[in-house]
Amino acid sequence: MDNSFDFNQFLIxxxxxxxxxxxxxxxxxxxxxxxxxxxxxxxxTPKQKTDLKKELQERLNYFQAEYERAQALLNNESxxxxxxxxxxxxxxxxxxxFAEQKKKVLEQLERKK
Numbered sequence: 047m048d049n050s051f052d053f054n055q056f057l058i059x060x061x062x063x064x065x066x067x068x069x070x071x072x073x074x075x076x077x078x079x080x081x082x083x084x085x086x087x088x089x090x091t092p093k094q095k096t097d098l099k100k101e102l103q104e105r106l107n108y109f110q111a112e113y114e115r116a117q118a119l120l121n122n123e124s125x126x127x128x129x130x131x132x133x134x135x136x137x138x139x140x141x142x143x144f145a146e147q148k149k150k151v152l153e154q155l156e157r158k159k
Contacts, residue, residue: 099158106151113144 116137119125
């Protein structure tokens with residue numbers, strides 16, 4: 047009697063599937079990750095209790111520091127003159143990205159008040 051199980055049958059559908067991670071707040075204190083593993087179904091796993099405001103503030107601090115770094119680099123005339131054009135463009139994109147992320151985190155912090 048062969049009791050082996052072929053896990054390979056799941057590899058191709060899993061590799062082709064799109065995994066969605068959503069963080070849901072069901073109650074004030076309960077946070078869950080909803081992981082949609084198509085075609086296998088949905089997993090609901092609790093997020094470890096952390097101070098969400100503290101976590102958001104840390105993210106805001108990171109985005110602020112990166113924003114300031116990119117801004118200082120772009121304000122440096124020597125860098126802008128000597129650096130390749132694609133590098134300068136990349137830094138401009140980073141600056142915009144970090145500004146957007148800061149805005150999103152600030153909106154989340156406002157909702158938590």
